[in-house]
Amino acid sequence: MIIPTVSQAAHLAACLGALRHAHADSPTPPDVIVVLNGADTAVRDVAHAASGVRIVDSPTNRGFAGGCHLGVRSSVAPFIAFLNDDVLVSPGWLEPLLQTMAERPRAGAVGPRVIGGDGLVQEVGSIIWRDGTTRPFGRGTSRASLAWRWRRRVDYCSACALLVRREAWDAVGGFDEQYHPAYYEDVDFCLALDLVGLEVWVDPRSEVIHAESASSSSHFKQFLFARHHQRLVLQRGALLESRVAAPTEAAHVPLAEAAAVARLEGTGPRVLVVDDRVPSHGIGSGFDRMADMLHGLADCGARVRVLPTELEARFVPSLAGAGIAVVDGGDEAFEREVGASDVVIVSRPNNARRACTLFERLPPERRPRLVYDAEALYHRRLLRQAGLADDDATASLLRTQAAAWLEAEIAIAGCADEIVCVSRDEAAFFEAHGARRVRVMTPWLCRAAPTEASLAGRADIAFVAGWLAGASSPNGDALEWFVTEVLPLVVAEVPWARVRVTGSLPAPLDRFEGMHLHAEGFVPDLADFYRRVRVAIAPLRFGAGVKLKTVEALQYGVPVVATTVGAEGLEGLQGEVIAVHDDAVAFAAAVVARLRDVDTWRAHRAAIDRAMAGVPTSTDWAAWLVDTTMEGADVRHPV
Known part of the structure; x- marks a missing residue:
């Protein structure tokens, strides 16, 4: 871990204190290298007083890039984390970044979600526009915001907190020291990674707090930005031509951001999943099965988004780590997301009824494929409950509710392009009511594996x-x-x-x-x-x-x-x-x-x-996605 530092003693002390706290229980804490980059006396005192820190001393300030090079030369680690001295890490910040490196072998660098000292988002990765300027994703939004909060490729991540693969660093020669003393060396580095076929990722499961520009005045920063932007355009102009053009009006920013994301996210079908709440493992009510389905789709290259309709959207780290976006919003978000999707998978009849109403208003050429995930027949559940009721009034109410759900489920059979059922018996219900296409998928769970075939410890x-x-x-x-x-x-x-x-x-x-x-x-x-x-x-x-x-x-x-x-x-x-x-x-x-x-x-x-022994080890939704894709490049048209 490399921390170049010059003159911010209080920031350095806080940075090192946060690192000690974050890794206090780690059996193998990271090697922390503080580069005294022409540092003043107060900074030197803090560095020398810190325990578990190695110091690399430069009598002159070699700039951010030069200081980082000094630190790297003192390390043999396969991964190098660069930290500004005005960054505070949180417990567990490093593990998601290392996991991304392990799971994405082409990743040369990966950054965390960066929060400002004011509690607002500074960036969740950034865009490099065609003119060489940049735009951080999510800047100025609330820390609680779900915007851009899923793991994905980006153009670049700020080096204020950046994990770099040592092989990638060596392949491109590290940060260019011509960007002295600071700014744009990280942008140039990420472009250099692209030139050699490596990728930059952001993993928002990791989070740090950054004071931002604590080490330079605003006027000097503006001067450096202008000078180094010009240098970047001169050096990387040919590569910048492949980037998305910077929007000229604020109203065009969302479309430009979406285009920048689409450039890097792949070509898999865009799948919107609608359910009552954001699924996760361990909460029951069919949501474990739904979570497995989401992971299966994402693993096969689908671009997956989840929209909850009944409960507030929330951040689920396992979904974010799989590259699955959670969408926050009401009717407006529902219509927008449907319009941007190739396939819409809707679970539970209350949500399917709403989707059918919307789809009826869409012209055929704008209709995604509508798939109803029939995790259960709701009318059947209520009829069975009515049969167990203790009194006639309760039984009558349950039968009335069952009749309403029966009407809804029959309507879904006529509206959906495809219905996925968990059993042959329930599939027969939809087939009997005119469903166009019905598929049965037994809900085997991906995360479950046999425990030891032993009675030892079982009681x-x-x-x-x-x-x-x-x-x-x-x-x-x-x-x-x-x-x-x-x-x-x-x-x-x-x-x-x-x-x-x-x-x-x-x-x-x-x-x-x-x-x-x-x-x-x-x-x-x-x-x-x-x-x-x-x-x-x-x-x-x-x-x-x-x-x-x-x-x-x-x-x-x-x-x-x-x-x-x-x-x-x-x-x-x-x-x-x-x-x-x-x-x-x-x-x-x-x-x-x-x-x-x-x-x-x-x-x-x-x-x-x-x-x-015959149960598949991956979700049947993976095979479903392959079938869907093979049926034609334009999956928006109904089967």
Whole structure:
């Protein structure tokens, strides 16, 4: 890590303090090299007083580029991080940058999201316009903004905080010392990387705070900018011709920014995914499956954007790291994003109904392909719930709601260009109501892998559930039925039996917590959780679609006892691979056998291993995207 410094002692002290804090728990903290670049006495005192710092001393100020060269010559590290002395790093800032280098072998440099001392964004990477001027992405926006907050290629990143591959540095000769004392050497460096076929990336999962220009006056900075911009144009004019022209009016900036992004992001189809909330792993309600789908599409080259309709958009690091953009906004954003997309994938009927209304207004030549992601039949779920209702009024209300969802799902069958279902049975519903094209994709999860086929350390019953829908959800009803009807029978045979429930139980379900039931809260490592349980349960009495808790447990190699609803859509696995019982006594006996009988457990695990051997290791959405692309270059036209 190279920090050139001249005269800002307070900034240097803060910079080194932030580095110490950020890497305090690291088993291998980075090698920090402070280059005293003709530094004054106060700066020298700070540097020499700092622990764990190597010092390279130059009696004269060799400028930013020259100081960096001195530091690099004192290091043999394969990656070099350059930091201004007025930058404060945050814990975990370096790992995403190193991850990008590992995953993008052509990346010569990668920068973080840079926040100013005022709390506003300074840049999330930058554009180099054709005339050699630059524009930082996101400058002046709120720190909470989602604008440009996903990993992607850019023209350049500021060297105030920049991780550089040593091979790339050597290939282009590092920063050009003609840009003395500072400014534009980083722009020139990134252009030089492009000339030798290397790339510049920004990873906004990493964030630093930059005081900006603390080391020079505004007048001197303006002079240096003008002089060094002229030098850049003279040296790199031919390469600049391939860049996007700088907008001449403020109104043209968004289009010019979009063109600059499009120049570097590839040619994969533009896919807009619409759901109630931003999907992420571990929150249940089908969002784990949706998160897998997003990653699968991005891995295959699609340019993916996510637009949540019910809950506020939020930053999800795993999505940002996959290059997936999250769009914030209401109806205006919805219409804008639809218009800029090749394919629109809509999940849940409330969102599909809205999309169909919009699509009806679009002329055929402006219509993206509309794909409905039918993660479940909503009307079927409500009808099943009505059948379990305790009173006629509740049952009548649920049937009325089911009728409304049935009407919506029939309308979707006639509107969507394609419908993706999780089971053959639900696909048949859409086919019967005139859907043009229906595809079935069993929702195998990409992140799940078999745990050890051993009973060592396994002792409990797992109920993996999300609680977004509260106690009245299918999960709430399932847990109440299991605890009141089944668990007493299990405990009578196995006194040490305990149910471990993921998440925090909503009231009134929290009354069940005690000796035989423990709420785990959020479980960050499901593999470790499944490694410690002996049997998983899916005791659902109503719902629709394939239950991800059942799929997930099988993929982790844990024997599953389920109701018919809990095993729905997995008919080929019912019996030997999934023990299916709707009667409380039979359900309890199946759980007891797997808790107490070693041979039963091992036979069940062996059956799971045989069945899971044929499960794809990548999401079926990857194959879907290939099919979509092969059907024609212009995917905007309906099938």
